[in-house]
Amino acid sequence: MTAGNDQVVDELVEGDTVEVTVGAPAHGGHCVARLGGEHGRVVFVRHALPGERVTAEITEVHHGYLRADAIEIHDAAADRVTPPCAYAKPGLCGGCDLQHVSDAGQLDWKTAVVHEALTRLGGMSQEQMAGVRVRRLPGGLLGWRSRVRYTVDAADRPGLLKHRSHEVVAIDRCLIAHPHIQELGVLGHTWPDAEEIDVVAPALGPAVVADGKAEVRETAAGRAWTLPAESFWQVHPAAADTLTGAVLELLDPQPGETAWDLYGGAGLFAAAVAGRTGARVSLVESAPEGAAAARANLSDQPGVEVVEAKVERALRRRRITGPVDLVVLDPPRSGAGAEVVRAIAAAGPRAVAYVACDPAALGRDIGTFAELGWAATEVRAYDCFPMTRHIECVALLTPAPSPPS
Numbered sequence: 533m534t535a536g537n538d539q540v541v542d543e544l545v546e547g548d549t550v551e552v553t554v555g556a557p558a559h560g561g562h563c564v565a566r567l568g569g570e571h572g573r574v575v576f577v578r579h580a581l582p583g584e585r586v587t588a589e590i591t592e593v594h595h596g597y598l599r600a601d602a603i604e605i606h607d608a609a610a611d612r613v614t615p616p617c618a619y620a621k622p623g624l625c626g627g628c629d630l631q632h633v634s635d636a637g638q639l640d641w642k643t644a645v646v647h648e649a650l651t652r653l654g655g656m657s658q659e660q661m662a663g664v665r666v667r668r669l670p671g672g673l674l675g676w677r678s679r680v681r682y683t684v685d686a687a688d689r690p691g692l693l694k695h696r697s698h699e700v701v702a703i704d705r706c707l708i709a710h711p712h713i714q715e716l717g718v719l720g721h722t723w724p725d726a727e728e729i730d731v732v733a734p735a736l737g738p739a740v741v742a743d744g745k746a747e748v749r750e751t752a753a754g755r756a757w758t759l760p761a762e763s764f765w766q767v768h769p770a771a772a773d774t775l776t777g778a779v780l781e782l783l784d785p786q787p788g789e790t791a792w793d794l795y796g797g798a799g800l801f802a803a804a805v806a807g808r809t810g811a812r813v814s815l816v817e818s819a820p821e822g823a824a825a826a827r828a829n830l831s832d833q834p835g836v837e838v839v840e841a842k843v844e845r846a847l848r849r850r851r852i853t854g855p856v857d858l859v860v861l862d863p864p865r866s867g868a869g870a871e872v873v874r875a876i877a878a879a880g881p882r883a884v885a886y887v888a889c890d891p892a893a894l895g896r897d898i899g900t901f902a903e904l905g906w907a908a909t910e911v912r913a914y915d916c917f918p919m920t921r922h923i924e925c926v927a928l929l930t931p932a933p934s935p936p937s
Contacts, residue, residue: 867893
């Protein structure tokens, strides 16, 4: 069934098509359209661009909103390009959200998403956000991803998942995967004994399949790192140095200042801060392999203490204590949350560098900091994930100055 904007939208079901004019991009890799006028039912449309008139196929029906894929473009935007990957289409691989968008258009898209999240959720003003623009990392749009997880389908073929689905799309190549990953030939074999295949192309040495035993070597922050192949590490080759540089520039660590590195992983930020301060740094990491990698890699940093625990528990049970001058906060995609934010504010550091892989979560946590009298005084945003919806931000948060007595 094909519907126009004047149709009773409650009748729509999956598979129906609607013609809509697409609005602004939103967090999640889609644009927002409405059925039935300005205040009509929201439709989140993938594979579209702001301003385009498209025919969209309904993929999900929810109370209050719909999800859809643009399957025919009637009025194309200037930033529309042909996706380089044959699998970056409706109903196929869900890994890349923005292959239909030009290089400059992707930066504009992501900048708009950051602005919307931090103003709406974080309470930041348009004036505060005026100079914030997503920055491109060195390298191109393709061949950058140094860590890829393939899922094996029922026919034992490796592939990638459809958008918001457990269905596997068998592929012969992922264009954003690092060339060394492609050279391993993982996609040319069947894998009858595997559910997933994690492949890593480290900075030093050959690409490997993570099997619970393999180790890889990375370089960042002026030193080499050895860690299990399955441990967390930034997937863009330039991301670790870029984010470390931003943290150091924003915090400006001074000799003798103490620090917490929360959700610290293998210790990237702890090592960088300790190198500036020469003082105690408490690193908290819940993943056993991450904590073990931090202890091994930072054994030459006697001032770094590694605590294997969930951050909430470490703060609640005083596994780490103040006074503390600086905090690096690098939580998972869900964000730090109110409990952690309140504990940090109560500890009284002079500054917090918040490294965020989700602008909406960052916005929510900035809002909590604001309720406690803190402000985001600078935000930087980076496109560490070209062709996808994902964005990395680094925000500097500082307490409001005390009123004069």
